[in-house]
Amino acid sequence: MAETEGQQPGDVELQRLLAVEAGGGRRRRIIRRLVFTVVVLVAAGLAAVYFFGRNGRGAAVEYRTAAAVRGDLTVTVTATGNLEPTNQVEVGSEVSGTIETVMVDYNDAVTAGQVLARLDTTKLEAQANQSRAAVASARAALLQAEATLAETAAELARLERVRELSDGRLPSRHELDAARAAERRAEADVARARAGIAEAEARLGVDETNLEKATIYSPVDGVVLVRSVDPGQTVAASLQAPVLFTLAEDLRRMELQVDVDEADVGQVREGQGATFTVDAWPERTFPARIVQVRYGSQSSEGVVTYPTVLDVENTDLTLRPGMTATADIVVRELHDALLVPNAALRYAPPPAAKTNGTAGGSLLSKLFPRPARTRPQRTGNGGGVRQGRRVWTLRDGKPVGVPVTVGATDGVLTEIIGGEVALGMPLIIESVSRKP
Secondary structure, rough: OOOOOOHHHHHHHHHHHHHHHHHHHHHHHHHHHHHHHHHHHHHHHHHHHHHHHHHHOEEEEEEEEOOEEEEEEEEEEEEEEEEOOOOOOEEOOOOOOOOOOOOOOOOOEEEOOOOOEEEOOOHHHHHHHHHHHHHHHHHHHHHHHHHHHHHHHHHHHHHHHHHHOOOOOOOHHHHHHHHHHHHHHHHHHHHHHHHHHHHHHHHHHHHHHHHOOOOEEEEOOOOEEEOOOOOOEEEEEOOOOOOEEEEOOOEEEEEEEEEEEEEOOHOOOOOOOEEEEEOOOOEEEEEEEEEEEEEOOEOOEEEEEEEEEEEEEEEOOOOOOOOOEEEEEEEEEEEEEEEEEHHHHOOOOOHHHHHOOOOOOOOHHHHHOOOOOOOOOOOOOOOOEEEEEEEEEEEEEEEEEEEEEEEEEOOOEEEEEEEEEOOOOOEEEEEEEEEE
16 A cells, blocks of 8 residues: 555554454454353253253143943934824825815814815806716617618618519619618618717716716824815816815824935934934933935035934824924944043043153254154044054153054944953043142
């Protein structure tokens, strides 16, 4: 660096020394700040380690246990549905007309053949009388045709006799052929008259049947559930028979129609017992038995179910058609099975307990502990047996895992069919950390 004109050499050297000292002072300040920051972090880390270590040593873990027991297990499938009569009959009218009288009302008990209602028969009787007159006219036409036939037959016989006596000279062949044709026409008229009688009698039969159907009879013994008509109401049976009454054949025996989920239908079979409840009698439980599991499925909002029919006795007439019922179908019963609470299968000890109580680890591991790792449970063959499950028991005050193979469950207890679980073994169902 060239010396500035007019400046002494000593002044230049002094400026250089001052510049060097200024740069060194900045570096020293930066180093002091870094050292201070490191000291603060180390102190904070040591305080955290001391705090966490103290809390960990001072905390006590209490375990709640339940013993493995032997007992009976009932596995059920729950389904909902509605009660319906075993045989429900809708009674209608095949003829049109005006309701003249109604003989029954709601809840009336009826017997087979009992009159339920009558239609006005004025028009139907007139049609039947007209048909009877047509039958009489057809029979008269038959008598006339038969008389004509007899006349033509006699004329033909006379001409043939004349021809025989005259050695074929009289009458002429033309006259003889005309007489024979007249006889055949008379025979045809007789056949037509007989067909006319059959047609008129058939029409009469239809009118008389319609007249009989104007009276509505009960087809079964039962109870009137619905009455859809009143006197004076017009019934039009043009395209289909209108429903006038709905009868339940026998309410002392009913059926419960429930929808079984597709996941449970493989366990449900005919002959299995069940119980159900209804909202009208929440304190009562009614027995039932499966009589049919239908192959046809139903789908609603993506849920596939299968209709299942249960036979129900209703001797006291407590149950009514249409009631909503919740049924518990017994699909499996186990006796003297080794059972554990489901809470024992759900329990998993915290990570600290799984390390057998050893302390230590790096500072980073204490400050930033990693979350516990869990392995997904593997299911078995889909028939209720599941492998890869584990329960925990206490040995020397520490939780130890015991692999098991589980079977059926009722939601509270689970059957143990394999593993080292013995009768009476205490199994951990819950752990609680308590500070002193």
